[in-house]
Amino acid sequence: MTGLALTLVAALAAQGEEAAYAPVVHAASDEGLEAMAAIVAADGVELDLVAAEPLVANPVCLYVCDDGSILVSETFRLHHGVTDMREHPDWLDRELANETVADRVAMFRDLDPENFDTYDEGEERLRRLVDRDGDGVMDEAIVFADGFTDPAAGIAASVLAHGEDVYYTCIPEVWRLRDVDGDGQAEEREVLSTGYGVHVALLGHDLHGLRVGPDGKLYFSCGDRGFLVETPGGVLDNTHTGAVLRCNLDGSELEIFATGLRNPQDLVFDAYGNLFTGDNNSDGGDRARWIYVVEGGDTGWRFEYQYIESPTSRGPWNEERLWVPHFPGQAAWIVPPIANLADGPSGLTWYPGTGLDSSYADHFFLCDFRGGASYSGVHSFAVVPQGAGFTLGPVDRFLWGTLVTDIDFGPDSALYFSDWVSGWNMTGKGRVYRARRFDAAGDAAVAEVAQRLAAGFTELDGGSLATLLSHADRRLRQGAQFELVGRGEQGRAILHGATKVDNLFARMHGVWGLGMVGRTERSVLPALRAALHDPHDEVRAQAARVLGDLRDAQAADYLVAHLRVDTARVAHLAAIALGKIGAEMAWKPLAKKLGEVDDSDAVLRHSLVMGLAGCASPEQLVGLLDARERGTRMGAVLALRRLRRPEIAEALADSDPLISLEAARAIHDLPLNAAAEQLAAMLERRVVAVEEQRGRPVRVRAEFWNNLTDGTLAGLRALPGFPQAPDMLADLDRFSLGPNRGDHYGAHLVAEIEVPLAGEYVFWACADDEAEVRLRHSGAPDLEVVAVVPSWTAKRSWTVHEGQHSRPIELKAGEIITVDVLHAEGGGGDHLSVGWTLPDGSFEAPIGDPPSAPPTSVETFDGGRALERRLLNQNL
Incomplete structure (x- = not known):
């Protein structure tokens, strides 16, 4: 229960007697x-050992x-009270059905x-390390809480000191x-x-990322173990994916900020109030993600995807490439990662x-834990604004050769990690190191920050x-x-x-501070308007953010103008x-802007x-849905999905297959049972129509040349018998x-093919070793x-090389x-396959076979098979 006070002075005293x-x-x-x-450190950086076992x-x-x-935060519950679903495959039915923490314990x-x-044998504990003699090395470890x-407890995975309070997360509680x-x-x-922690899931998918934002609220993340939290304002039900949440510092006004995450182990704000996280991959061929955590955003992961192995590993996650940065035709309901x-x-x-040289301005420091010190460390990088979102700048290794779990700047402006x-299991050992610039000790700015x-x-006057x-x-x-404030x-x-x-920066902090004041004192609203x-777009952006949080209806006209x-x-x-204000007059400008933006900027x-x-009513x-602009129609579909409205059917x-697919995804995924009948009827019509439009199986003439010693296309073209005298012929x-x-x-394969549908086609190839x-x-x-x-790929690996697919090519029915x-084939395994994506979004690979899963999420109703695969994948 939010705000449940548990003052445990007497209980702790009794515990101390044990x-x-x-x-x-x-x-x-x-x-x-x-x-x-x-440990290899960046140039100009020196290391010190600050603390070690015991x-x-x-x-x-x-x-x-x-x-x-x-x-x-130290764990002694790893495999001693906290387990991993990979060790208990026979639990899966119960695991998938769990809806509360009590269900999990049962x-x-x-x-x-x-x-x-x-x-309940293993214990999580929080210790405070103290340097008593001021030599920079910790002398004492005090158990702060245990x-x-x-x-029901998980691994305690985040700690934050703010004022007189220490915030601590240990599933199922935020303390x-x-x-x-x-x-x-x-x-x-x-x-x-x-x-928090409805499911077992995988080890480490716990409560993480405690941060106080520029709005003065407490932010934290929960992995895909999910949660069902009762609050005075209702129940927060998010049992099938990870999320970022925020609340006031006393725990009140708890809300879900963003969803669709798998295991976001930490959060951080930049200087402009933007929130970021790194999210782990599922070990299913996908890759970890660097994410701009956008309010209300869903980045696509679902807890149950982890257990899907067929027909496609991880189901829609891989089949629709939801983990890939934005590409044309990608599922529109997600906010894709930056990189x-x-x-x-x-x-x-x-x-x-403060503390490093100017080359580190606006840089992030991300720990990369890979299970072994020699191939783990800390990446350093910045992001570059791109439209409403960001792109990733150059990535460097700030530290390498350490199995680092966490990193933080200290008051001396050094990095502590x-x-x-070693390994993935408890060792009973641990270290804390410090990384700092060689000449940081004599830096006046560093000394000023540490002193303040x-x-x-609290003792400073207003001017200071x-x-x-x-x-x-x-x-x-x-x-x-x-x-x-x-x-x-x-x-x-x-x-x-x-x-x-x-x-x-002063103007932005002024805006954020007035926003905090505005929760109880509305007289600050004119200053925020x-x-x-402001002449700088960043200040205007922050003012818009704050006025939305304060639901200031009088700002709506100004916000529309900026839109x-x-x-x-x-x-x-x-x-x-x-949207937060609910400005009814804004729905048309928003719809118009969607038509202009379309698929060009996912954020x-x-x-x-x-x-x-x-802002818009369901009727609006x-x-x-009948708008001329494609982006407006897609936006309406996505808004109806957010509102869970069956009219999305x-x-x-x-006429746009991607919009039709987006509606089908919503009806199936949410699900919207009131629209299921329309979806089924549409699929039946599409099956008949598409199958009738498709041509007969192709006839492919194949010619073969032997003794291609180097296994390259250049070598094939250089053969004495090419192209006039093949060693063998075949019909396929x-x-x-x-x-x-x-x-x-x-x-050499060649075919004359009758085009079944008018529109844009994309041709794809995969081969071992080379193909053109x-x-x-x-x-x-x-x-x-x-x-x-240009070089070998695995069978059905359509996206290994950039040139494996054509540009969209307009063809006539x-x-x-x-x-x-x-x-061309050298030694070892060999294969060749050429496929095409049709205008209806279906994918034939190879050409002449029944439709199958597309190499990107440009997946529509290929005779109903695309959605059938989604049903199979998502519902096991």
Whole structure:
């Protein structure tokens, strides 16, 4: 229950009388120093060992406090109370059916009765490391909080100190802890919310990522173990995917911020209020993702995908390439990732502005945990604005050769990182290292920041706080902002004044601070509306964000104006704000903007859909399904999906196959049972229509040449008998060869094919070893190369090389085209397949076979088979 207070002073005193918990922790040794010698740091960076066993063991995460002490969350429940579904395949039916934490615990009791008594043996604990003599090395480890042993408990995976409070996450709870008497131990514990961890899922998919945002709210992430949390405002039900949540610092007003995540182990804000995370892959051929966490966004992952192995591993996740950065024709209901980055993203931080050289400005530091120190470390990179979203800049290794779990900047502006030591299991060992610039000790800016963070902000006068709003270090700017929010009328005046100064950061922090004040004092709204006219688009964007959070109806006209003429960045946040306000007059401008944006900017499209869903009535959305602009019709479908409206079925008849598919996805995925009958009827009609339109099986003439020693197309063309004297001829009924036809041969396949449907076609090829696809049609009377396989691919691997598919090629129904293919095979395995995507979105691979799964998510109703595959995949 949110706000459930559990003051445990007496209970803790009683606990102290019992025998202290004594997990396996190794004695001190020189291993930490020896391991440090193998860590490769970026140029100009030196390393120090700050703590090692026995002061720290099995470190999952850390937080460096403003006084220089370090909070470290240690696990002793890994495989000792916390298990992994990969070890219990016979539990899967129950696991999929679980809807509450209580269901999960009941499953343990019912299906593992002989071991259930051991589920509370392991313990999670939080220790504070302290440097008593000021030499930069930790001397003492104090147990700040322990006793997290309930059978429902997961791995405690995040900790954050803010003011007098320490926030701590351990499934199934988010805790607020407080050391009342200053002895280094938490006497008060309060559960802010509970109900996280409905499923077992995979190890580590827990509660993570505690951060205080620029809006003063507490943000955190939950992996795809899912949650069902009761709050005073209702139940937050998100049992089938991971999510980011936020609440006030007292746990109130808990809400889901974004969904569709798998295992987002950490969160971080940049200087402009943008939230980012790294999300792990599923070990199913997909890759980890670097994600801009957009409010209301869904990035596509579902818990049950992990257990799908056929007909496609991970089901729609791989079949529709939901984990890939945005590409034309991608499923429109998701917000795709910025990039695929790292293999085991874990801890994450952002450069606050002090301690490193200027080349690290606006950089992220992402831990990459891969199970072995030699191939794990920390990546450093920045993002570059692109439309409403971002693209990834160059990625460098800041640290490498350490099995790092978490990373954080300390008050001395050095980077502190925790080292798991080795493998995936508990070792009873652990280290904390420090990475800092060689000359950081003499840096006056570093000393100033450390002094201010240690002293705090409460004793500063208003003028000093106003000055700090322009400081180079984000921590000081934000600390001043939060202090001014609590200073009443004087603080409001200073924050208002900050919105008018020259410094960009001061203006943004002024806006954010007024936004916090505005939750209880509406008199600040005119100042925030004035910020919508700031000369810098970032200030206008932040003003739009804040006014939307405050539901300021009087800002709607201004927001619509920015929607029409401002940058994509401002339009992105203005659209979300309009949806929150529910500005009825904005639905037409939002619809028009969707028509302009279409599929060109997935982040902006999402925001416009958020706005449209909040501003338009269901009747207005249905009317937009007849709009001329494709982007408007797609936006209406996506808005109806957000509202879970069965009227979305009307879009099944749309002339654009991708819009029709998007409606079908929504009806199936949500599901919208009231529209299921229309979906079934449409599929039946499509089966008949598409099968009637398709031509007869193809006739392919094949010629073969032996003794191709180098296995290349160049070698094939150089053979004495090519092309006039093949060694063998054959007739085929599909565009494929092999597998394992032989070694060291070349082939020439050619067919005359009647085009079944008018529209755009895309030709695809995969081969082992090389292939070249040439095409002759009415628009190109001479054979032209449209696709190339430069080196071998696995069978049905259509997207390994960039040139494996053609551009969209316009063909006329009934025209005769020539498909001409050269293939070269060296040694080992061999195969060739040439396919095409038809205008209705179906995919024949090879040409001449029944339709199958497309190589991208440009997947529509191929005789009903595309959706049949989705049904099979998603429903096991």
